[in-house]
Amino acid sequence: MKKGRVTLKDIASKLKLAPSTVSRALNNHPAIGEDTKKAIKKLAEELDYQPNPMALGLLQKKSNTIGVIVPEITSHFFSAIITGIQDVIGPSEYNIMICLSNESYEEELTLVKKLSKMRVDGILVSPSSATKDFDHFRRLQNNDVPVVVFDRDCPGLEADKVLVDDYSGAYQAVEYLIRSGCTKIAHLGGPLNLSTTKHRLQGYLDALEKNKVPLRKDYIQHVKGFSHKDGIKPTKKLLELEDAPDAIFAINDNIAASAMHVAKKMGLAIPDDISIVGFDDEPHSLYFSPALSTVWQPVYSLGMLSARILLQRIKNTNSNEEFRMEVFKPELVVRASSREDSVGISD
């Protein structure tokens, strides 16, 4: 065995042909004799020839790689989005480089630099909850690297965007709670500078106002992160209020889970004493006791569409098509952690 992989030259010299001829044959170039073409393809097959992507990349000034930046992958939410992205990009000519910012602006910055250095052909990004400034993405765009933003918006950044109508999801959830007879509805909100957090909060506020439920500021608490433990303290604060809420709309299912946990520990019955609604519809939420009412988001489709848009954008890189803005509708899933809708029941 000679060391290293089989190259065009190897095939060429074995067949006493020029490398360019071999290249043409393998790329189905028209100007080539049928016989030589066949012979070349046969030998290439036998030798298991695989074109060197680095040589190609150097030549074409592109890496055939797409970067994906997400805050984390331990939640079902982002991992399902990534699965959707993979399922679209996988069969294409592109490779995916997945990067985790760990909800840190600094790490996100480092990742963008790394991906830029790698000459990725485009990136898909959901910014960290600490990111307030989007110049690092603009720098990519200035280097002709298309950027597609998904789930978490980057306000002010001109780019393709695939988002979820968080406002609507929150509005649906809160309006449902009101209709079911809850009057003291609290909100466990997320980190404040996230677009998703803001929109869900606004949906909450508007649903209250529209239904003439007075707003109580002490019914709004913000969690510092999205994992279970981040929900404990804020929930306690709510439930220890003199006039404690009879419903909690939580920023996601993890937080809703810890809210249920705390409520149960305090001896409250769910949903009789307090209704709890989450967001995301993580698969295991169905298996909580009581099963968690939550807002479903089309995560897999979101990942797929984002990837498709990026691929298109890469293909038509210099056409000045307008940026797309796609917004998916989430849906309230009512389960057992919230009371039944009393409006539907005759009284």
Next chain:
Amino acid sequence: MKKGRVTLKDIASKLKLAPSTVSRALNNHPAIGEDTKKAIKKLAEELDYQPNPMALGLLQKKSNTIGVIVPEITSHFFSAIITGIQDVIGPSEYNIMICLSNESYEEELTLVKKLSKMRVDGILVSPSSATKDFDHFRRLQNNDVPVVVFDRDCPGLEADKVLVDDYSGAYQAVEYLIRSGCTKIAHLGGPLNLSTTKHRLQGYLDALEKNKVPLRKDYIQHVKGFSHKDGIKPTKKLLELEDAPDAIFAINDNIAASAMHVAKKMGLAIPDDISIVGFDDEPHSLYFSPALSTVWQPVYSLGMLSARILLQRIKNTNSNEEFRMEVFKPELVVRASSREDSVGISD
């Protein structure tokens, strides 16, 4: 703005130097004048020069990329392992390419080919549950691509391995169930050709035998996949037996969750009528009602160690060091879904 990125040549021509000189300056080669070096570094900084990894890769015949193949990432288990891998590889000179086999042998094969074509410098792999043959990994090794296997073993493949002592985890769990007074202990096992599945089954069998609990074959059911829905039917089969079990040891927390679900629906009290123990200690298992007893695995450390071993192996690529085999100890976490250990209580 001239198009394309800044290259060595650009810097060289601006400074009226040869590209090789610029290269030496930027790589801190000793044979270079202090002044030229400074000037070059300054200009490189100003122009935001970033070496082209494809050119480097072509020259050095390596991609500076590590491939990671996992069956899926929507479970906390693999996503936490990946987080550990990222945290080790991220700060290194290497990039990571994460690939999902979706528990399919064919897709795994395709991914291996893809990574091989990319000239990855090494791969980390946890085989799909459908993989019985490991020749595709051997082919990589023959191409001098080191392979590190993690979590799921590839029996017969000579490679570095980072595993978990699944046997011990299962043994602990089942012995605990026996000590707590359960006598009819069932097992919801995983897909049969996975090493983890086999070892957990063996731990179950041995714990029964060692404690003189008679084995009943109809108490062993195998699930087809690892998600919640895969647990429903097998659980029903168990609970509909004439002499139904009073404990279930499930292959993972998802399956345990659906077992709890089914049991509750059938009117059984947990753990009074039936104890249930899972495997993995997914974060939300703490929030089930009752909180799920399970076997914790050091997932994050497992990811980190696997990555470290691969980096070392890549560094000393031609040293014929023996393959390493690291085995982590899992730990039983007793919560409320299983009865208390009656041995500790005086009678």
Next chain:
DNA sequence: TTGTAAGCGTTATCAA
């Protein structure tokens, strides 16, 4: 139809 040669960005070798 096939071959020759240049070039993508970088580094290593050799010469100056």
Next chain:
DNA sequence: TTGATAACGCTTACAA
């Protein structure tokens, strides 16, 4: 200390 040149594997004018 610096420069010229070749090479990594491939494609593409251009020439034959």
